[in-house]
Amino acid sequence: MAKIPDATITRLVRYLRALERMEEAGAVRTSSEELARATGVTAFQVRKDLAYFGSYGTRGVGYTVPVLRRELRQILGLGRKWRLIIVGMGRLGQALADYPGLAEGYELVAGFDVDPGILGRRVGPVTVRPMEELEATVRDEHVDVALLAVPEGQAQGVAERLVRAGVRGLLNFAPVVLSLPEEVAVENVDFMAGLSRLGFFMLNPRWREEMMG
Amino acid sequence: MAKIPDATITRLVRYLRALERMEEAGAVRTSSEELARATGVTAFQVRKDLAYFGSYGTRGVGYTVPVLRRELRQILGLGRKWRLIIVGMGRLGQALADYPGLAEGYELVAGFDVDPGILGRRVGPVTVRPMEELEATVRDEHVDVALLAVPEGQAQGVAERLVRAGVRGLLNFAPVVLSLPEEVAVENVDFMAGLSRLGFFMLNPRWREEMMG
Incomplete structure (x- = not known):
């Protein structure tokens, strides 16, 4: 199985939250672009993250909101209490x-x-x-x-x-x-640690753009 | 300048904590191996993380605890209140x-x-x-x-x-x-999000070993 960056798991949690909001709003379909906008990452990153766990989207059609939501809950162990x-x-x-x-x-x-x-x-x-x-x-x-x-x-x-x-x-x-x-x-x-990272980025704003993932 | 992974900044905070404990204990020199043990990463990772910010260690001699500590505080913006x-x-x-x-x-x-x-x-x-x-x-x-x-x-x-x-x-x-x-x-x-990640790792213990960073 492919190596999965820790940051991917963190982003899955954010995608899941975005999907929950979409489902509440009655949305049935979404796209990697829309998920990207809702979570502050790139559409490429969304597709890459989801690809670790299988292919959930259809090219040109996107993702079915309740299906992807259910799959993400399953992956994250939220299927059980x-x-x-x-x-x-x-x-x-x-x-x-x-x-x-x-x-x-x-x-x-x-x-x-x-x-x-x-x-x-x-x-x-x-x-x-x-x-x-x-x-x-x-x-x-x-x-x-x-x-x-x-x-x-x-x-x-x-x-x-x-x-x-x-x-x-x-x-x-x-x-x-x-x-x-x-x-x-x-x-x-x-x-x-979060505060220390803040200090780093406040002193080095240029580096933030150059950060990976 | 090289791209710096977000996780590197997080680990710098941990290295700094380990160095503070070492300094309190009166240690003057340390090594990437010792820093690795104290923070739960590999010695290679320690050397790689520190290399982003210049070369602080001397091969075969290691790092001077108060010097590396001061440099890390500076990098993380802890030099000022x-x-x-x-x-x-x-x-x-x-x-x-x-x-x-x-x-x-x-x-x-x-x-x-x-x-x-x-x-x-x-x-x-x-x-x-x-x-x-x-x-x-x-x-x-x-x-x-x-x-x-x-x-x-x-x-x-x-x-x-x-x-x-x-x-x-x-x-x-x-x-x-x-x-x-x-x-x-x-x-x-x-x-x-931390709880969701926990759920993932509890369901997929094998994946944890395969994670990057």
């Missing part, structure tokens, strides 16, 4: 629990924190449980994914507990590179 | 204001919100101001960058106000593709 927990229910964890889009594609099982002051509290769809219940919850409630919103210094230790308990994917908000077994999927949401 | 505001002081905005690393490299000027109930409130180093003061603050206090933590439906409108007022960079937390003049730097922090 992954079961999530949030570890670390400070302001960030609470913001995540309340996030409107989260409940749509995911089953939020519980939140966890060490702070006795917030245990038992209801935030969005979850109740805050003590860290002592972490392993039992992961096992008994078949948790697939953990959102890791604990302080930097605790991220590695908590991640190891989660993996031992059976979590298969981690969305890590702490600014650390987690060292975990290869079979565990990890995605980092690192806004300090 | 950018002036930031946070727009949208809900839970996410408040979590950002409180974020420990933020005050180190950036000057947090103010937060903004529409909710009269939190106006004037102090969160971390910032006070929440009304949206009516947005343009005057950006102009009078020379704001460089805005962290956009408003609801999805308001992101584009608020972003346009910020750009008209003179903001040069936007860190966007709303799950929308902002449509802005080319000279404005935009970075998206999109954790729902």
